[in-house]
């Protein structure tokens with residue numbers, strides 16, 4: 264099946280969350296799918312993020328992650344997901360997960376101490392993750408009840424329920440409709 268980095272895949276509202284959301288159905292071992300596992304998708308991600316990521320004004324140009332930094336980038340992704348998922352679910356900062364996230368961020372800053380532009384995507388992700396730690400309204404950090412993606416709710420009254428209304432919102436509505444109909448018919 265063909266795959267594209269569509270606007271839906273940048274529903275996170277922050278680069279660090281879009282990167283975390285590159286793992287589909289993370290909690291389901293049978294259906295879990297890592298979009299970065301295919302090298303061509305991983306290398307196409309930065310160019311898509313330049314155009315589609317909510318934080319795109321922060322990094323006009325992004326370079327792909329280098330081969331030698333790839334494992335650190337993927338580790339940062341997992342630490343971002345672990346820390347922010349718990350923060351969204353339980354509204355607290357877990358000190359151990361925070362320490363691990365900060366270590367993953369620090370490793371990437373150290374690896375890029377001498378780099379210029381365009382900014383490598385792993386460094387931009389580390390900066391994004393760092394910004395999120397101090398986000399002013401942590402209750403805007405949410406987990407999509409349909410797909411499990413992390414996202415920032417930037418709506419005026421913090422009422423956004425889905426990562427993407429057009430995709431997950433509609434799927435959930437269709438499912439509800441189907442269940443109601445089944446109950447009525449059956």
Ligand SMILES: [Zn+2]
Nearest residue numbers: 407410426431
């Ligand atoms: Zn969703």
